[in-house]
Amino acid sequence: MTQTHFSCVDGEQLDTETAYRLLVGCVAPRPVAWVTTVDDQGRVNAAPFSSFNYVATSPPMLAINIARRPGSGDTKDTARNIIASREFVVNVSTEHDMEIMHQSAQEFPPDVSETQALGIDLLPSRHVRAPRIASSPVHMECKLDQIVPLGRGINTLYIGEVVAFHLSNQIYDGTRVDTVAMRPIARLGGPYYAGLGEIFHRPMLQKPPGGEGWKPR
Ligand SMILES: Cc1cc2nc3c(=O)[nH]c(=O)nc-3n(C[C@H](O)[C@H](O)[C@H](O)COP(=O)(O)O)c2cc1C
Numbered sequence: 177m178t179q180t181h182f183s184c185v186d187g188e189q190l191d192t193e194t195a196y197r198l199l200v201g202c203v204a205p206r207p208v209a210w211v212t213t214v215d216d217q218g219r220v221n222a223a224p225f226s227s228f229n230y231v232a233t234s235p236p237m238l239a240i241n242i243a244r245r246p247g248s249g250d251t252k253d254t255a256r257n258i259i260a261s262r263e264f265v266v267n268v269s270t271e272h273d274m275e276i277m278h279q280s281a282q283e284f285p286p287d288v289s290e291t292q293a294l295g296i297d298l299l300p301s302r303h304v305r306a307p308r309i310a311s312s313p314v315h316m317e318c319k320l321d322q323i324v325p326l327g328r329g330i331n332t333l334y335i336g337e338v339v340a341f342h343l344s345n346q347i348y349d350g351t352r353v354d355t356v357a358m359r360p361i362a363r364l365g366g367p368y369y370a371g372l373g374e375i376f377h378r379p380m381l382q383k384p385p386g387g388e389g390w391k392p393r
Contacts, residue, residue: 185198192246192330197365200226200363200364200365200366201364201365201366204362204363204364204365205362205363205364205370206226206227206228206362206363206364207226207228207229207268207269207360207362207363208224208225208226208228208268208269208277208360208361208362208363209224209225209226209228209238209240209266209267209268209269210222210223210224210266210267210268210269210273210277210280210309210312211223211224211225211240211254211264211265211266211267212264212265212267212291212298212306212307212308212309213253213254213257213258213261213263213264213265213306214257214261214263214305214306214307215253215256215257215260215261215286216260216261217287218305219287219288219289219292220289220290220291220292220298220306220307221253221254221257221289221290221291222267222280222290222291222294222296222309223252223253223254223280223281223290224269224277224278224280224281224363225240225241225242225254226362226363227240227241227242227243227331228240228241228266231335233385235337235338236316236337236338236341237321237335237336237337237338238266238316238318238335238336238338239333239334239335239336240266240333240334240336241326241331241332241333241334242254242255242258242331242332242334243330243331243332244329244330244331245283253284253286255332255334256286257306258320258334258336259320259323261304261305261306262319262320263304263305263306263317263318263319263320264304264306264318264320264334264336265301265304265306265307265308265309265315265316265317265318266315266316266318266336266338267308267309267312267314267315267316268312268313268314268315268358268360269312269360269361270311270312270313270358270359270360270361271359271360271361271371272311272359273309273311273312273361274361274369276294276296277361278369279294280294280296291307291309296309296310296311297309297310297311298310299315301315301317301340302317302340303317303319303339303340304317304318304319304339308342313343313344313346313347313358314341314342314343314344314347314353314358315341315342316338316340316341316342317338317339317340317341317342318336318337318338318339319336319337319339320334320335320336321335321336321337322334322335323335355372356372356375359371359372360372
C-alpha cells in the first residue's frame, strides 16, 4: 500500500527527547543486551541496553550505545565498569527473564549490586571477570575493542570483541541457534516489549557466511 501523507521532521536541530522518541519508535523491535560488568571492588552490575547489535563477524563484535544519565549527565555504572575493566558480558534477554531484566534498569546506587539486590543467579565466565546470568540461554563474553564518542557527547558506542559464546543446549545443536526456542525479548518504543510473533521463511538469495539460516521445523 502506497503511503500518501507524511510528517517530515528535520533531524539536525531536534532536542534529545524528541530524537529519542522518534528513534525508539522507528528502530524497533530491538534486541535487548542484558549486560553484566564488575567494578573495581568486584561488585557485579547488570543492566539492559537495546541500542545494541552485532557489528562484525571476523572477529565477532557487538556494539552497545550507552547514554549519559538524563538530567545529571553522569556516566552509567555499566559504562564506567567497561571503561575501567575493558570487559563485559552480553546475556541474551528472554521472555522468561523479562520482568527481572526490566527491574535491573532501576537506578541503583553504584555501590549496590543489581544482581545481589534482585537475586539474579550468576555463573563464572571463562575469559573475563564479569560473570554470566545463569537463567539466560546465551552469554557472550566480550573484551572492549573501541570506545566511540558520538554526536554532542550524550551517547558513546562501546564495541566489544566476543571472545567466547556460551550456548545452552536447549537452544543450540552444535551448529545452529534455535532462535524460536530462545524466545528473545525485544524492546519497542515507550514501555513496551514484544516476543517473536509470527515467523516467515524465504530462501536466501545470497549465500551468507554461515549458509542457510535456521528454518522453522
Ligand atoms: C529494555 C531497556 C533497554 C535500555 N536500553 C538502553 C540503551 O540502549 N542505552 C542506555 O544508555 N540505556 C538504556 N536503558 C536504560 C539503562 O538500563 C538504565 O539507565 C540503567 O539504570 C543503567 O544501569 P547502570 O547504571 O547500572 O549501568 C534501557 C533500559 C531498558 C529497560
